[in-house]
Amino acid sequence: MTVKTEVAVIGGGATGVGVARDLAMRGVDVTLLERGAGLNAGTSGRSHGVLHSGARYAESDPEGAADCLQENRILREIAPASIDDAGGLFVRLADDDPDYFRRKLDACREVGMEPTLLDAQELRERVPDIAEGVERGFAVPDGVVSPARLVAATAASAREHGASIHTDARVADIDAGTGSSKRLTVRVDDGPTIAADAVVNAAGPWAGEVAAMAGAELGMRPTRGVMVAVDYADLGPVLNRCREPADGDIVVPHGEQVVLGTTSVAVDDPDEFERADWEVDRTVEECAAMLPALADAAIERTYWGLRPLYEPDELDRGGRGISRDFALVGHDAAPGLVSVVGGKLTTYRRMAEAVADRVCGDLGVDDPCRTAAEPLPGADEPERLDELVREFGAVGPADSDVVR
Ligand SMILES: Cc1cc2nc3c(=O)[nH]c(=O)nc-3n(C[C@H](O)[C@H](O)[C@H](O)COP(=O)(O)OP(=O)(O)OC[C@H]3O[C@@H](n4cnc5c(N)ncnc54)[C@H](O)[C@@H]3O)c2cc1C
Structure with a gap:
């Protein structure tokens, strides 16, 4: 069976659900594919869960730090019940x-x-x-964010705006469009084949493998x-x-x-x-x-x-990953495929906006981003958020002690 969609998003971590939400809110038909039994199965569910103020990166990456500060403020507005306003201290011994x-x-x-x-x-x-x-x-102004609640609420919002979210959907192969067809074909293990006008590779540390499926190179250095x-x-x-x-x-x-x-x-x-x-x-x-x-x-x-560090950036910076900033990469070998790698949980919405701007530009969609202004489902209802977490199977080790 072949399912047609405008954009296939590969990866159900924070970045992937963020992209799905942003595109769906602009009226784009989106299908998200996550290989795990639930969402949040990769790095997003395995972070510290710090809602960075940007202080950690302020001297090494001022732009990335400013992004963190801005997104920290936005997420407090649109997702208050996913955040503990703990504050942060930097201490010198x-x-x-x-x-x-x-x-x-x-x-x-x-x-x-x-x-x-x-x-x-x-x-x-x-x-x-x-x-x-x-x-x-x-x-x-650091805080603590629940990746499970944030990912589940973002996925729920994407779904409310028309996106289809599939777990247990491991992408096994991608064919770039040939001849007159510019459509990409995405094959899912034991699942349907997806024909898409654009594909977003948001597979985090696995993004290199996913790009390779389409014959493209992406130098990842996790x-x-x-x-x-x-x-x-x-x-x-x-x-x-x-x-x-x-x-x-x-x-x-x-x-x-x-x-x-x-x-x-x-x-x-x-x-x-x-x-x-x-x-x-x-x-x-x-x-x-x-x-x-x-x-x-x-x-x-x-x-x-x-x-999910991108090698060209890392080599420039000496390898330790001082910056966790993100990269948007197009691929000559697979037109229509865009990879988004790096970044932080804190800046997932901003990364998604950049991806959606690019994809919408390619598809001729003019609608602007609205994700910073509209609260997420269950924004201030912890119980509702935990229901969504259970529904999407999104509990990860980062907050298995917090999400009820
Ligand atoms: C140790 C550590 C601590 C961190 N702490 C923080 C922190 O405190 N604060 C912060 O803001 N950031 C933190 N980060 C960074 C942040 O967690 C990540 O940058 C972010 O979660 C990445 O999200 P992602 O969606 O891009 O990737 P992921 O969450 O890894 O999502 C990628 C998804 O793609 C899926 N996938 C892979 N291959 C396929 C396939 N073939 N088909 C379908 N699906 C596939 C995976 O199962 C996975 O769910 C931390 C990172 C690490 C490693």
């Missing part, structure tokens, strides 16, 4: 470089934040267990990072270590637990990669430098996520 602290602080101000400077005493009032060695810090959820109640703000990016520099509050992260290790195969004990040990040890009680806290679960 005695051995950390004071010049880096100053650079970060200045850079935060330059991108439009108003960080509040705090001395050791004020930091201790906010986080009583903070390390003795803490010297200074500042507060920023890196893995571990997250360790431990018992520690009522932390309050997201704790960030204020130093050059390194292993184990973030602690994210999750009610009765905190999630510690992370590492960055290159991975060849996104389906088969090592999960090393040293990553867990180092992450706990480094995070305990900020919050000593973590050293002995019971580990509740560990999980790994894969950054």
Whole structure:
């Protein structure tokens, strides 16, 4: 059976559902294909879940940081019940470089934040267990976002606007249009064949494999990072270590637990990669430098996520993935296929807007983006959101402790 659609979106993570919602709101007929049994099966469900203020990237990538700040504000408006307004602290310990602290602080101000400077005493009032060695810090508008709720609500909105959402739909092959037909043909394992005017490859760390199905090249260089959820109640703000990016520099509050992260290790195969004990040990040890009680806290679960990093960008930046900015890539070998890679959960709506602008330009659709102005379904109803999460099978390890 062949199903016709205007745009096929491959991947049901934040980026894919974001693209489906944006296009559907502009009146485009969209079919989304996700290989997992539920949505949110890839990196989106395996992140720290920080709603970045942009402070983390302010000095290394001011544009990306400004995007984060803007999207942070938008998501609080359109998806309040997916967000915990925890706030964030950047803390400098005695051995950390004071010049880096100053650079970060200045850079935060330059991108439009108003960080509040705090001395050791004020930091201790906010986080009583903070390390003795803490010297200074500042507060920023970080938050904590539930990827499961955000992805499910975005998918529900896409569906309300006419998109078809399919899980258990692994794309196995893509034929670029030939001869007079510019249509692309997308084959799904044990499923229908989709004939589409355009195809969006939003397959995250698997985007290189998906592009290759269409005979196109996409130099992906995924890196893995571990997250360790431990018992520690009522932390309050997201704790960030204020130093050059390194292993184990973030602690994210999750009610009765905190999630510690992370590492960055290159991975060849996104389906088969090592999960090393040293990553867990180092992450706990480094995070305990900020919050000593973590050293002995019971580990509740560990999980790994894969950054969908685009190689040309990464090589320019020395490989550690200092920026998590995104790339939109067209392919001469497969006209009509657009790949979108990189980025952050925080900026998923902005990435989707850029993709939809491009695809709509190609299809001759003039409608503007409306995703920043219209609240998501269940925007301020946690119970409704959790129903949607269950319906779309979207619970991931990032917030399996939070979503009821
Ligand atoms: C360790 C780590 C921590 C992070 N922490 C944060 C954070 O705190 N805050 C933040 O803003 N960002 C964070 N990020 C970044 C963020 O999570 C990702 O950039 C974002 O979630 C990527 O979403 P995506 O939809 O592009 O990819 P994914 O979520 O990976 O979605 C891709 C989807 O494509 C599907 N797929 C793959 N192949 C096929 C196929 N052949 N057919 C059909 N479907 C297919 C997959 O199953 C998957 O569901 C973190 C990333 C990592 C790795």
